[in-house]
Amino acid sequence: MLKSRIIPCLDVKDGRVVKGVNFVNLRDAGDPVESAKAYDAAGADELCFLDITASHEDRDIIFDVVSRTAEQCFMPLTVGGGVRTVDDIRKLLLAGADKVSINTAAVNDRALVRAASEKFGAQCIVVAIDAKRTSESRDKWKIFTHGGRKETGIDAIEFAKEVTALGAGELLLTSMDRDGTGDGFDLKLTRAISDAVPVPVIASGGVGSLDHLVAGVIEGGASAVLAASIFHFGTYSISEAKQYMARAGVPVRIDP
Amino acid sequence: MKVAIIDYGSGNLRSASKAFERAAGELGLTAEINVTSRPEDVTAADRIVLPGVGAFADCQSGLNAVDGMWQALEQAVHADGKPFLGICVGMQLMAERGLEFGVTPGFGWLAGDVVAIKPDDPSLKIPHMGWNTLNPKRPHDVLDGIVTGDDGLHAYFVHSFHLQVERAEDLVAETRYGGDITAIVARDNMIGTQFHPEKSQTLGLHLIANFLRWTP
Numbered sequence: 001m002l003k004s005r006i007i008p009c010l011d012v013k014d015g016r017v018v019k020g021v022n023f024v025n026l027r028d029a030g031d032p033v034e035s036a037k038a039y040d041a042a043g044a045d046e047l048c049f050l051d052i053t054a055s056h057e058d059r060d061i062i063f064d065v066v067s068r069t070a071e072q073c074f075m076p077l078t079v080g081g082g083v084r085t086v087d088d089i090r091k092l093l094l095a096g097a098d099k100v101s102i103n104t105a106a107v108n109d110r111a112l113v114r115a116a117s118e119k120f121g122a123q124c125i126v127v128a129i130d131a132k133r134t135s136e137s138r139d140k141w142k143i144f145t146h147g148g149r150k151e152t153g154i155d156a157i158e159f160a161k162e163v164t165a166l167g168a169g170e171l172l173l174t175s176m177d178r179d180g181t182g183d184g185f186d187l188k189l190t191r192a193i194s195d196a197v198p199v200p201v202i203a204s205g206g207v208g209s210l211d212h213l214v215a216g217v218i219e220g221g222a223s224a225v226l227a228a229s230i231f232h233f234g235t236y237s238i239s240e241a242k243q244y245m246a247r248a249g250v251p252v253r254i255d256p
Numbered sequence: 257m258k259v260a261i262i263d264y265g266s267g268n269l270r271s272a273s274k275a276f277e278r279a280a281g282e283l284g285l286t287a288e289i290n291v292t293s294r295p296e297d298v299t300a301a302d303r304i305v306l307p308g309v310g311a312f313a314d315c316q317s318g319l320n321a322v323d324g325m326w327q328a329l330e331q332a333v334h335a336d337g338k339p340f341l342g343i344c345v346g347m348q349l350m351a352e353r354g355l356e357f358g359v360t361p362g363f364g365w366l367a368g369d370v371v372a373i374k375p376d377d378p379s380l381k382i383p384h385m386g387w388n389t390l391n392p393k394r395p396h397d398v399l400d401g402i403v404t405g406d407d408g409l410h411a412y413f414v415h416s417f418h419l420q421v422e423r424a425e426d427l428v429a430e431t432r433y434g435g436d437i438t439a440i441v442a443r444d445n446m447i448g449t450q451f452h453p454e455k456s457q458t459l460g461l462h463l464i465a466n467f468l469r470w471t472p
Binding site: 001002003004005040043045067069071072073074075096098119120121122123124142169170198199200201221224253255256 | 270271274275277309311313337381382383384385386387388389406409410412413414415416432433435452454455456457458459461
């Protein structure tokens with residue numbers, strides 16, 4: 001039976017791990033390769049690096065981080081942040097990423113999603129969607145780009161369907177309203193997107209307790225749940241999260 | 257022992273080679289793990305690994321684009337009988353035909369086609385992506401010491417197509433995802449895994465170690 005995945009996400013800036021709260025107020029929390037090894041040993045199902053390095057000159061640091069991680073961790077690794085071109089994707093895959101996530105560029109250049117999917121296969125193209133509820137309706141969400149700073153006016157559900165049709169193999173869905181709050185996933189959003197597309201959806205944004213992980217799968221319909229702070233600052237271990245989910249009836253991988 | 261991991265531009269092979277190095281090290285084997293795109297390295301190798309990610313047709317044409325590689329593999333694997341491990345699309349290429357984006361011929365070492373997964377529950381997501389357990393269909397050395405079944409270890413899958421073998425004896429293990437999906441195939445000196453052993457932590461390293469000491 002296919003298991004629901006738990007994915008710790010490491011925000012990486014200039015080669016160091018940080019975690020944004022609502023995408024601002026960054027805190028330094030260590031070496032990404034060491035963190036990756038710790039999560040590998042702890043039984044995380046995948047790892048996600050989000051590169052939030054601001055300056056273009058320092059962006060090559062992530063390739064070194066990815067390649068050192070891939071040499072030591074025998075688990076799937078997704079890398080995103082600042083991916084603009086097919087060549088950016090190629091470089092990350094060659095460094096050792098298994099999947100590459102595209103955010104802003106997928107909005108500005110839909111052809112990139114198709115080109116990347118045709119070139120490298122849908123299995124390694126993740127489109128990251130940052131969505132926020134609209135003021136008009138509780139059941140409408142618009143997408144944001146540039147790490148959540150720029151509003152696009154594009155409907156999240158329509159965009160999800162569109163990029164999936166273009167060849168995205170997975171969606172990483174972050175609720176802007178919930179990110180950094182610890183109030184739990186936006187379950188309505190997660191369910192709406194998950195029901196709208198044929199590919200797996202990773203729920204992200206807002207995890208503050210283990211119940212939130214369970215709800216993301218059962219109520220949100222997510223194939224995987226992503227969290228940062230609760231794991232990164234040791235509130236819960238991966239193993240505690242998995243035991244909890246298993247008791248709540250969510251099938252998870254617990255390998256010795 | 258020389259192990260050749262074939263590089264034909266299909267994805268990153270560093271983690272694959274590191275996984276083979278780690279598995280060899282844990283066995284105390286002196287193994288030279290060589291990521292290569294040279295047919296002569298395939299000819300000189302004792303064991304051959306063919307990875308592959310993406311689409312069947314892409315991988316087939318990528319492999320054909322390396323001058324002499326297709327023939328070197330035919331000779332080393334099919335004629336000379338060297339131990340062979342195909343991973344993901346590398347495993348699918350063992351089939352006669354791939355039916356993704358038209359009909360593409362494979363090596364034809366195994367009778368069967370590579371077909372789209374059609375889960376009986378339409379709400380199941382495609383690709384089949386993530387960790388799943390293995391259900392053995394027959395014993396094979398590559399599964400030695402690996403706990404299988406519903407409570408067994410997990411393997412990492414990511415694929416939308418799978419190899420449907422014609423001869424039941426070629427099927428070593430399945431996994432379940434809205435129906436039975438081919439997970440491991442084997443015939444004579446050849447093994448293929450649909451999942452990624454190099455990404456499958458405990459199960460993966462164990463399986464790689466089994467392959468490295470396997471005598472077909």
